Amino acid sequence: MESTQYIAALSALAHDGRLEIYRLLVQAGPAGLTVGEIGDALAMPGATLSFHLSQLKHAGLVAARRDGRRLIQTANFERMNALVAYLTENCCGGQACAPVCEPACAPAASVPRRAQKRARA
Amino acid sequence: MESTQYIAALSALAHDGRLEIYRLLVQAGPAGLTVGEIGDALAMPGATLSFHLSQLKHAGLVAARRDGRRLIQTANFERMNALVAYLTENCCGGQACAPVCEPACAPAASVPRRAQKRARA
DNA sequence: TCCATATTTCTAGAATAATGGAAATAAAGA
């Protein structure tokens, strides 16, 4: 994933309406929500919602599958994980840094879990 | 932390130059870097760098401490962790969702680690 | 085929953000 992809993902999330849409989809999980359901939940005009969904899709944070005449939108969890990993890449120069940046960069850190627990205490 | 604070953090990171600055500071860890060092590393004019650092500070992602006539900039790891937790809050409706959204939302999930391991398999 | 529903594309004005040179401020040493 390229640097510009991360910028796209962050830009997509850096908007009140879009962040709400995204969080709604994260909470909905793999089952997803239709465009209409999202519009109702957030009281957002169709054109505006469609614009924001397209931004989220362009950033790879949201995907859609068709179900009859509705489109079911779902969050792309892999993209989210990649973004978090990128932000915390080589955190603290790669040293054991658990007390500083736990939990966000723990998955990226190449430190055994036992060592992290010890450092945290 | 308010919703607007998360938007501020995401907006701050949603810019090529600022994302580079932030990642540089994450990698530098608690020791931090001076404004001049960042400017040299990224070949960015002083006024531009100062503008971007102020955005990152306003978003709470970066803090500064003075050391003589330089200002040492450091990443605020707590804010990063809060942001990740917010994005993944109540992920998948609170169900055991490890295979879907591990690792980003694992710290936020209220699911015992054993149950997550089982679900992942 | 015709209709109703679901969603997207088009559009343009309004609002917001980025850039970097020049001038201002802040701190430390001579």
Place this chain on the structure above:
DNA sequence: TCTTTATTTCCATTATTCTAGAAATATGGA
């Protein structure tokens, strides 16, 4: 106090993004 170095603020220009009505498109059912 004067000077040097480090950093920020001011400013105008340019570029990008947001909003939502109206029109267009897609799908499934009668």
